Amino acid sequence: MGRYSVDEFIEMTGQKDLGEGLFELERDRMLELNLNGRVWTKRGSMVAYLGDVKFTREGVLEHGVGKMLKKAVTGEGVSLTKAEGQGKVYLADEGKKISILKLDNDSIFVNGNDLLAFEDGINWDIKIMKKVTGMLAGGLFNVKLEGTGMVAITTHYDPLTLKVTKNRPVFTDPNATVAWSGNLKPDLKTDISLKTLVGRTSGESVQMAFKGEGFVVIQPYEEIPFQAAPPS
Template identity: 70%
Template sequence: MNRYTLQDFVNQTEQQDKGEGLFELETQRMLEVNLESKIWAKSGSMVSYMGNIKFTREGILEHGIGKMFKKALTGEGASLMKAEGEGKLYLADQGKKISILNLYDDSIFVNGNDLLAFEPSVSWDIKLMRKVAGMLSGGLFNIHLSGRGMIAITSHYEPLTLRVTPSRPVFTDPNATVAWSGSLQPEFVTDVSLKTFFGRGSGESIQMKFSGEGFVVIQPFEEVYFSGDNNG
């Protein structure tokens, strides 16, 4: 039998048009963007493109001086690039699993390192987590996205969504927290007793506490961030 031929490999892995619109999951770890005008994407996430597409690193005053100062304070992570033109664009981020979300007057917070791409119609703002600046090594900011349009987020392996209710708050490890609904405002709590169970320093004792009504998305992986890494 002529198995595993080169033609078999091409047939099995070849790009397919699914007709799903602007954002398509070409694979679970590769986002296809059917670009017709402009999108924002995480810097360094382009792996291939076809057509006439121009890439521009985000201008320092592109989104207003307020966001510029916030980004200077975070010092990492949420560096964006603008892709303009027409064609097919393929985005990926370290082999992480991609989830597409279509906002219909919704809002969501996404960890700054886990936002892959979004439409210009989506409003966004950087939210700093100042209270824990001295406790966690990076990952100190998230991005609030709202309005209408498509966004793509990433997670290490399969994401799990936990419901938050007034009678049942949810506690998470900050480094395993991907996103949460816009109705929630996390607070940071410290559990000194957890230090005795983990040998990796004080980070394990800090938890995010979500109270109210909404949801939290977590991943089965603790992502450690390093200050000064702008490029993702």
């Protein structure tokens, strides 16, 4: 296994049209966009393209001063690129697994680092979650997507979705939290006992608390540590 002739390798790994439309999983870690118009993508995620496609970094004032200021605060974590034209575009992000979600007049929050691509007709806005000043340096930065269309998200390994009900809230590690339903507004909380036990002021001592009715997507990996502010 793992040894092939050149022709065998080309046949085994070659691109195949699956007829799935605009967003197509060419591999579980590579997304193919069958582009005929415009799609928003994570900056730096393009690995190849065919056809007549133009890539433009999001215009600073294109979506208003509010989003411009939020982007200035959040930095590169939610930088977007427009892919416009006709052709095939291949996207990937550090070998992370890709999931395609079809929104049907829905809304969802996605961690800024875990958003790979979304259709042009979907409304989006950057949300800064900083309910407790100083708990997490800089806060948590997410993108709210709403409307109808496809969204591609990424996870390290296989995602797990937990249902949130009125009788069963869900608590997650911010670094392992990928996405959640648009109707939920998580709180940040500290666990003093864990902080004391672990002897640090980050990681499990800070949690996201989801209460109400909805869902939360997590991954078996702690991504981009959100460092807590040092004690005064």
